Amino acid sequence: xxxxxxxxxxxxxxxxxxxxxxxxxxxxxxxxxxxxxxxxxxxxxxxxxxxxxxxxxxxxxxxxxxxxxxxxxxxxxxxxxxxxxxxxxxxxxxxxxxxxxxxxxxxxxxxxxxxxxxxxxxxxxxxxxxxxxxxxxxxxxxxxxxxxxxxxxxxxxxxxxxxxxxxxxxxxxxxxxxxxxxxxxxxxxxxxxxxxxxxx
Amino acid sequence: xxxxxxxxxxxxxxxxxxxxxxxxxxxxxxxxxxxxxxxxxxxxxxxxxxxxxxxxxxxxxxxxxxxxxxxxxxxxxxxxxxxxxxxxxxxxxxx
Numbered sequence: 001x002x003x004x005x006x007x008x009x010x011x012x013x014x015x016x017x018x019x020x021x022x023x024x025x026x027x028x029x030x031x032x033x034x035x036x037x038x039x040x041x042x043x044x045x046x047x048x049x050x051x052x053x054x055x056x057x058x059x060x061x062x063x064x065x066x067x068x069x070x071x072x073x074x075x076x077x078x079x080x081x082x083x084x085x086x087x088x089x090x091x092x093x094x095x096x097x098x099x100x101x102x103x104x105x106x107x108x109x110x111x112x113x114x115x116x117x118x119x120x121x122x123x124x125x126x127x128x129x130x131x132x133x134x135x136x137x138x139x140x141x142x143x144x145x146x147x148x149x150x151x152x153x154x155x156x157x158x159x160x161x162x163x164x165x166x167x168x169x170x171x172x173x174x175x176x177x178x179x180x181x182x183x184x185x186x187x188x189x190x191x192x193x194x195x196x197x198x199x200x
Numbered sequence: 201x202x203x204x205x206x207x208x209x210x211x212x213x214x215x216x217x218x219x220x221x222x223x224x225x226x227x228x229x230x231x232x233x234x235x236x237x238x239x240x241x242x243x244x245x246x247x248x249x250x251x252x253x254x255x256x257x258x259x260x261x262x263x264x265x266x267x268x269x270x271x272x273x274x275x276x277x278x279x280x281x282x283x284x285x286x287x288x289x290x291x292x293x294x295x
Contacts, residue, residue, distance in 0.1 A: 001210060001211065001212055001215075003288055003291045003292055004292075005212070006210065006215060007288060007292070009212060009216050009219060010215065010219045013216050013219035013220045013235065013236075014219055014220075014222070014223055016220075016235060017223050017227075017235070018223060078228075079228045079231050080228075080231060081220070081224035081225070081226065081227035081228065081231055082224060082225045082226060083224045083225055084225055086225075
């Protein structure tokens with residue numbers, strides 16, 4: 001084997017492996033993003049059409065569907081190599097995912113602002129993932145989501161003194177804002193990551 | 201005086217395996233076989249040589265019910281790869 005061939009093998013193997021590793025992330029963002037948007041729209045109609053109040057428990061479909069999708073995708077990619085980046089990203093999302101579950105429980109038990117807490121936590125997770133993967137799009141979308149999270153408390157303060165009709169409107173609009181933020185935070189960067197992988 | 205190239209790494213398949221492992225924490229045997237295009241038997245022999253030299257670590261286990269072999273580069277393997285690349289650069293500069 002000549003020296004040029006050795007160099008070719010090294011660079012080709014390193015480039016191929018990095019491309020494989022990068023392909024993992026987009027699908028997870030899309031799975032969680034689309035699940036959250038779909039469940040939010042469903043909950044919006046439940047509230048707007050005054051359907052059965054027990055359907056509020058459908059919020060739990062987000063961790064159930066998202067968790068199952070994550071397990072399926074991870075199983076399909078079990079034979080792919082794992083990098084330090086994979087382990088770091090996985091640890092970040094485990095911690096932020098569990099924290100979001102706590103936020104969901106807090107919202108249902110004593111009325112804490114689920115939307116604000118979850119968007120803030122998921123935004124932080126997205127920013128950190130972007131920083132670990134050195135992906136500007138992810139970092140930017142995460143930062144935008146964290147800033148947009150401020151809409152919830154600001155809107156709440158602004159509409160607090162507007163009577164009982166406003167309270168209902170706050171919840172309706174919160175659900176739509178929540179869905180839009182997830183679209184910006186997970187669906188858009190998910191598609192960008194996937195498209196970049198396909199180009200490679 | 202040019203440094204000699206490590207004969208253990210100066211082989212197409214072994215170099216490919218180490219180049220893959222250098223960028224990851226560990227890699228599955230099946231993945232290594234697919235990326236290198238080698239036969240299972242040949243790959244197994246080369247992995248064994250790298251393992252005996254202490255360049256890689258081989259962990260056998262199960263993924264569900266299926267047997268699974270994971271390969272991981274060791275510190276010695278990293279150092280050997282780094283020296284190999286440095287030596288290779290010198291050879292190419294001379295050429």
